[in-house]
Amino acid sequence: EGIVDEAGRDLGDEESSTDPSGNKVLKGASEALRQLLIQKIGDDYFASYRRGNSASEAIFTRKVGHTQRGGRPILFDRFYGAQLGGKAVDLLVEGRNNAVSTIQWSAAKGFWVDSFHSNGFRDRWGHIHARKMHPSFYDSNNLKLSTVGREYLQPIFTHAIGHDDLEHQRDTTFAASSLLMPYHSVNTDMSKRICYL
Template sequence: MKRIGILTAGGDTPALNATIYGAVERANDLGLDVFGFLNGFAGILDPKMPHVHLNPLSTTIPELEPHRGGTLLGSSRTYVDPGKPDVVRAVADRLARLRIDGLICVGGDGTLNGMQPLAEFFPCVLAPKTIDNDLGLNYPDEPNEWIRDETAGDGILRYRQQILHEVVRLEEIVNYATPGYATAVFVATDAIRRIRTTAESHRRIAIVEVMGRDSGYIALGCAYGQPDVILLPEMPLDLSRITTRVRELYELQEHAVVVIGEGVVDETGRRLGAVAQSVDPAGKVVYRGAAEELKRRLTTLLGESFFSKRLPHESRDSIIFTRKVGHTQRGGRPIRFDRFYATQLGGKAVELLAEGRNNSVVTLQWSPKRGFCVDSVPVNKLRD
């Protein structure tokens, strides 16, 4: 192996450049050339799209700065469609003409699935990134075993999923943390602390919405900012209980700060933030407005008397306010944890390709004896 390619796909995170930097630096050690493809998979789908030699003469280009947020190569939510074999073959032929011997895809679950058609033609490795921290982590109620179902009695072979209620030790968790998550929590936590002073000064109820989609890890990490209530997508909302708690908090301290994950669901399973049902280029439902929907429901459940007694000269619409931490969670300089381990994961991805591995994922593990350490698992262990 002499030449490898690398691309960044999906949503941006603060540690992408650090991952690329780690890959290039390790490639320098091994005497490999690294070529970056621009704008994710779009860069290899378009034959006119240029590529960048990231380490001419085994020297990392100065523009590649590991402490800089975002990605030097650009990104997109364009993916290779496995249902178009002619396109897949054309991409493989183009990489062959460029004498690319292996490809590193930096991304999350969408990128993981997007590289599968290419892995049938040449070695591919995933270097993980996602602020959601949901690549590989199993939820307690996630079905994780298929068992044969013979109840129908019609002779047709069927399988159903069964939930194994087992305690999972921390060292067994795959991908304990993904690059970008720690920085996202750091930014969101700072926002919580700042918003509290406003809520306290004006006797307001603040509802702060954070990213994460169906994963509540960012919302849970906001505990470092000491909000009063945290609402996670993994737990259906008990609006009656939430209303009671907010009322108690306001009686006690005359303000409240509520953190809500963008993918929360109500008692019926309906996602509060998916009212419009619009989808992004990757086909995922766009979540927007979970905080606003919670505000609307809380305003009704608290009742007119709650507002008129406490702030008679204020409109009840202004007493509860919402804020989104938004894209600041995904941008800017990565904190040291993300920067260091993203660099390590990028280097490990190069090592896997050099060893002849294909369709593997680099992972960050944790154990009581070793602490954090870099490892790898086959793709099929993580695919949705």
């Protein structure tokens, strides 16, 4: 996920356990950082402040992909999610049960739904490994999207928000009651209750 330790090793790429198919389970960098914090801080700190019995109980991670984007799948996600599901059903009807439905992209054609034989993802031992973003999408010298990356994201950004998304934003994020009510955090409520007890 792009985060490395002091020795330059990628954090959170793979763990030693495997899924039911025998493939290595991918693990997020956030969980690897959590483990480092648990080791460095230890249990005594949290027990002394009554914030849990152990560091592993008090330190947690969150998957924020949807939250960073506003909390809901965007129009692009919903449209292509439905298309991918339809393609998956078509593959099963055609008897192609070792294939996956995919979204493809090219500068000339844009996005389209296609399929790919599952063996194409496997190495010679039958294992599936994490794929990295193709370097053509990012300009590492200037630390920004490349021209190809911008061309790829342009249609997603152009059609990202539908009418129902705006209604949801208006009724939640921009609701007038948001001006009167403080931000409500479950974690803060739990901490207050722990201190009270």
